[in-house]
Amino acid sequence: xxxxxxxxxxxxxxxxxxxxxxxxxxxxxxxxxxxxxxxxxxxxxxxxxxxxxxxxxxxxxxxxxxxxxxxxxxxxxxxxxxxxxxxxxxxxxxxxxxxxxxxxxxxxxxxxxxxxxxxxxxxxxxxxxxxxxxxxxxxxxxxxxxxxxxxxxxxxxxxxxxxxxxxxxxxxxxxxxxxxxxxxxxxxxxxxxxxxxxxxxxxxxxxxxxxxxxxxxxxxxxxxxxxxxxxxxxxxxxxxxxxxxxxxxxxxxxxxxxxxxxxxxxxxxxxxxxxxxxxxxxxxxxxxxxxxxxxxxxxxxxxxxxxxxxxxxxxxxxxxxxxxxxxxxxxxxxxxxxxxxxxxxxxxxxxxxxxxxxxxxxxxxxxxxxxxxxxxxxxxxxxxxxxxxxxxxxxxxxxxxxxxxxxxxxxxxxxxxxxxxxxxxxxxxxxxxxxxxxxxxxxxxxxxxxxxxxxxxxxxxxxxxxxxxxxxxxxxxxxxxxxxxxxxxxxxxxxxxxxxxxxx
Amino acid sequence: xxxxxxxxxxxxxxxxxxxxxxxxxxxxxxxxxxxxxxxxxxxxxxxxxxxxxxxxxxxxxxxxxxxxxxxxxxxxxxxxxxxxxxxxxxxxxxxxxxxxxxxxxxxxxxxxxxxxxxxxxxxxxxxxxxxxxxxxxxxxxxxxxxxxxxxxxxxxxxxxxxxxxxxxxxxxxxxxxxxxxxxxxxxxxxxxxxxxxxxxxxxxxxxxxxxxxxxxxxxxxxxxxxxxxxxxxxxxxxxxxxxxxxxxxxxxxxxxxxxxxxxxxxxxxxxxxxxxxxxxxxxxxxxxxxxxxxxxxxxxxxxxxxxxxxxxxxxxxxxxxxxxxxxxxxxxxxxxxxxxxxxxxxxxxxxxxxxxxxxxxxxxxxxxxxxxxxxxxxxxxxxxxxxxxxxxxxxxxxxxxxxxxxxxxxxxxxxxxxxxxx
Numbered sequence: 062x063x064x065x066x067x068x069x070x071x072x073x074x075x076x077x078x079x080x081x082x083x084x085x086x087x088x089x090x091x092x093x094x095x096x097x098x099x100x101x102x103x104x105x106x107x108x109x110x111x112x113x114x115x116x117x118x119x120x121x122x123x124x125x126x127x128x129x130x131x132x133x134x135x136x137x138x139x140x141x142x143x144x145x146x147x148x149x150x151x152x153x154x155x156x157x158x159x160x161x162x163x164x165x166x167x168x169x170x171x172x173x174x175x176x177x178x179x180x181x182x183x184x185x186x187x188x189x190x191x192x193x194x195x196x197x198x199x200x201x202x203x204x205x206x207x208x209x210x211x212x213x214x215x216x217x218x219x220x221x222x223x224x225x226x227x228x229x230x231x232x233x234x235x236x237x238x239x240x241x242x243x244x245x246x247x248x249x250x251x252x253x254x255x256x257x258x259x260x261x262x263x264x265x266x267x268x269x270x271x272x273x274x275x276x277x278x279x280x281x282x283x284x285x286x287x288x289x290x291x292x293x294x295x296x297x298x299x300x301x302x303x304x305x306x307x308x309x310x311x312x313x314x315x316x317x318x319x320x321x322x323x324x325x326x327x328x329x330x331x332x333x334x335x336x337x338x339x340x341x342x343x344x345x346x347x348x349x350x351x352x353x354x355x356x357x358x359x360x361x362x363x364x365x366x367x368x369x370x371x372x373x374x375x376x377x378x379x380x381x382x383x384x385x386x387x388x389x390x391x392x393x394x395x396x397x398x399x400x401x402x403x404x405x406x407x408x409x410x411x412x413x414x415x416x417x418x419x420x421x422x423x424x425x426x427x428x429x430x431x432x433x434x435x436x437x438x439x440x441x442x443x444x445x446x447x448x449x450x451x452x453x454x455x456x457x458x459x460x461x462x463x464x465x466x467x468x469x470x471x472x473x474x475x476x477x478x479x480x481x482x483x484x485x486x487x488x489x490x491x492x493x494x495x496x497x498x499x500x501x502x503x504x505x506x507x508x509x510x511x512x513x514x515x516x517x518x519x520x521x522x523x524x525x526x527x528x529x530x531x532x533x534x535x536x537x538x539x540x541x542x543x544x545x546x547x548x549x550x551x552x553x554x555x556x557x558x559x560x561x562x563x564x565x
Numbered sequence: 566x567x568x569x570x571x572x573x574x575x576x577x578x579x580x581x582x583x584x585x586x587x588x589x590x591x592x593x594x595x596x597x598x599x600x601x602x603x604x605x606x607x608x609x610x611x612x613x614x615x616x617x618x619x620x621x622x623x624x625x626x627x628x629x630x631x632x633x634x635x636x637x638x639x640x641x642x643x644x645x646x647x648x649x650x651x652x653x654x655x656x657x658x659x660x661x662x663x664x665x666x667x668x669x670x671x672x673x674x675x676x677x678x679x680x681x682x683x684x685x686x687x688x689x690x691x692x693x694x695x696x697x698x699x700x701x702x703x704x705x706x707x708x709x710x711x712x713x714x715x716x717x718x719x720x721x722x723x724x725x726x727x728x729x730x731x732x733x734x735x736x737x738x739x740x741x742x743x744x745x746x747x748x749x750x751x752x753x754x755x756x757x758x759x760x761x762x763x764x765x766x767x768x769x770x771x772x773x774x775x776x777x778x779x780x781x782x783x784x785x786x787x788x789x790x791x792x793x794x795x796x797x798x799x800x801x802x803x804x805x806x807x808x809x810x811x812x813x814x815x816x817x818x819x820x821x822x823x824x825x826x827x828x829x830x831x832x833x834x835x836x837x838x839x840x841x842x843x844x845x846x847x848x849x850x851x852x853x854x855x856x857x858x859x860x861x862x863x864x865x866x867x868x869x870x871x872x873x874x875x876x877x878x879x880x881x882x883x884x885x886x887x888x889x890x891x892x893x894x895x896x897x898x899x900x901x902x903x904x905x906x907x908x909x910x911x912x913x914x915x916x917x918x919x920x921x922x923x924x925x926x927x928x929x930x931x932x933x934x935x936x937x938x939x940x941x942x943x944x945x946x947x948x949x950x951x952x953x954x955x956x957x958x959x960x961x962x963x964x965x966x967x968x969x970x971x972x973x974x975x976x977x978x979x980x981x982x983x984x985x986x987x
Binding site: 230249462463530551557559 | 678784785
């Protein structure tokens with residue numbers, strides 16, 4: 062009897078898993094359908110599938126901000142598993158890299174930095190980062206995540222989410238609502254009524270240096286018959302935390318813009334551009350390029366219980382995501398309808414981390430506030446720093462945001478002159494390239510041909526093999542050159558090439 | 566409300582009523598990082614007693630009748646017709662490094678929740694099109710601030726370019742631009758290879774963004790293989806000139822600043838660190854004050870000789886001053902703390918009158934007696950000289966148009982332009 066029960070259970074869970082996969086495929090298909098019907102309407106023929114190599118590099122970068130190693134690249138390219146793309150997506154969504162990358166993106170929006178003008182202080186910065194890390198590690202539903210962020214009370218060192226109310230030097234209901242409107246509703250302003258729900262919040266110092274307790278003054282008048290949107294007005298019960306009523310409204314299923322803003326952000330992280338662009342300007346003057354698509358994603362996200370990872374997965378498994386960036390005659394001018402992948406520049410952190418991991422030479426990061434200075438562990442990647450105050454010149458030049466504004470505009474979409482000069486001729490980069498430890502066994506193996514070295518460098522920097530033509534041409538550009546010269550010049554050239562500098 | 570920030574056209578970047586006639590084309594900021602002691606430099610108090618003047622009891626006469634300077638500022642004392650001194654800078658007594666640093670660089674004392682850019686970043690943003698240099702509009706020698714990211718709400722590219730390196734070394738190594746490690750021939754060869762790699766790649770095709778990148782790469786190679794980068798080659802200056810500035814990192818930074826201005830750079834900040842002397846203040850001041858005296862006087866004289874002082878504003882000072890009353894007791898052993906209530910600044914050039922002393926402090930140098938000058942007043946004066954309306958408004962990425970100098974004009978944080986010097 063027990064056996065039968067167990068089998069039945071297995072069967073049941075098997076069916077559930079099957080259904081789950083079918084559901085996911087359906088989601089990805091829904092997305093593609095929305096994209097394709099719009100394209101058909103406009104008479105645009107979409108591009109085909111990208112190569113495995115491109116899929117690998119693109120997915121690593123958008124999910125983890127890292128490039129794959131030579132070994133991972135080879136294994137993926139050689140694998141004959143028909144499901145290898147879906148498996149890669151699953152592997153990366155469960156990796157620490159994905160969590161770090163999410164913490165970085167939220168750290169940008171929440172302006173997490175220890176020093177002035179935002180002054181969360183190192184202790185608060187660490188607490189806030191750790192809390193975010195747990196949220197993404199546990200894949201906490203987005204609505205629950207935001208509710209906790211908005212409705213916590215306590216010490217900024219212990220109850221990390223309260224730091225949302227400390228990121229501004231000026232702490233008033235208006236500045237709280239400015240941040241909430243921009244980050245969660247993609248709006249540059251908010252209705253005055255919102256502020257009524259935040260009148261109770263105040264911060265009280267303690268004897269611990271820079272520690273503050275977020276407290277509520279329960280005697281503040283309760284909001285009455287406030288209309289925020291949807292069907293009903295809201296009246297709060299006296300002497301309760303009025304933020305809870307606001308958060309319930311904000312995260313409710315009826316407030317579709319709340320979900321839409323997040324799915325649009327995720328879409329832009331994965332696709333390089335939002336359906337609404339800029340992603341934090343939802344307004345009547347700035348409409349989505351494909352409203353049905355945004356609507357479809359919003360519905361999927363809400364009906365799936367605000368499951369963040371599943372939202373990522375359904376986009377990543379879509380045909381739309383896996384298109385090549387190469388265009389055809391009908392879709393060349395399309396920049397907004399996703400008929401082909403739109404190349405977007407690597408972030409400063411991605412470039413810096415890629416060069417560090419490829420060459421095996423990592424930078425040393427140190428927190429300079431407060432004294433004594435604290436060094437980060439060796440091998441820390443720049444996306445793991447978690448503090449806008451901790452930096453090195455390279456990251457500043459390459460465009461890491463200072464975390465003084467929450468808007469997406471803090472990350473430039475184009476390269477600038479300083480960055481191009483730096484990438485071409487920086488000593489800092491040159492030293493790393495020259496001390497590339499991974500190359501030592503290859504260079505000192507007499508059997509290695511120059512073509513093989515070129516191929517290895519392509520695998521390192523571009524995550525693909527060099528074509529025969531590429532190998533031949535590059536070797537011919539450096540006749541009589543010593544292998545170390547080839548390594549240096551080809552590495553510098555590769556890291557300045559379009560293929561390296563763009564997610565494509 | 567839709568606009569792509571960073572691509573905002575110059576004429577939309579700020580709106581203003583009256584654009585003052587520009588007298589100055591560039592600004593050099595000698596930033597005394599940590600805060601310098603006003604009583605040891607430009608506002609000596611020989612009658613206040615040993616607890617105030619400490620090791621420096623004998624201020625020296627200057628070429629201005631009745632005006633004394635600290636005893637180590639020998640060169641500057643003979644040059645007073647070329648610059649003026651503000652003795653009553655004040656930030657209302659803010660003594661925290663981070664806050665004062667921010668206030669000094671931005672003029673913003675509103676605590677209004679918006680992070681402003683430093684005034685040099687602001688100038689480089691608003692005057693970008695007037696920058697004739699092949700380099701960048703705003704450069705810091707030799708390191709940027711570690712306390713405050715100067716771009717504020719502006720796009721990241723308006724941060725200063727941080728040279729790194731040391732101009733007092735045999736080769737002033739400016740990362741990315743000037744080094745002897747890679748020959749120009751090799752740089753050109755690499756560029757050729759980059760172009761070749763791009764043309765062979767089948768993964769990507771040309772798009773607007775890659776076209777933009779390639780055009781920048783062409784400009785960069787032109788800079789790196791051309792002569793403009795030689796602005797950092799201080800060996801092009803004769804020995805006499807180099808010695809006049811002082812063979813110190815600071816002195817040679819001042820010389821490099823002059824060369825950058827000649828090259829057409831709009832804003833240069835010489836970040837002179839080491840003024841935060843809580844402990845054993847006087848043991849460190851002798852050398853430091855000599856270096857300051859030498860470098861700053863050389864810069865003023867040299868710019869004047871070259872006819873550039875008329876169009877180049879020089880300002881010199883830190884985030885605050887230092888406590889006039891000395892802490893003799895351990896662990897300070899003759900130290901001076903932070904002091905934001907009143908402190909001194911030097912201003913010169915750019916159409917400002919020399920030979921003036923603005924403001925008056927009390928007998929001990931602890932309080933303003935006459936004519937306070939707030940950071941935003943000084944910045945407003947710089948803006949006016951540069952042809953920027955200090956009452957103008959600037960476009961913020963999400964908040965629309967906001968005041969360029971929010972504290973300016975508020976009687977609690979502003980006492981007006983330095984019209985005494987116009």
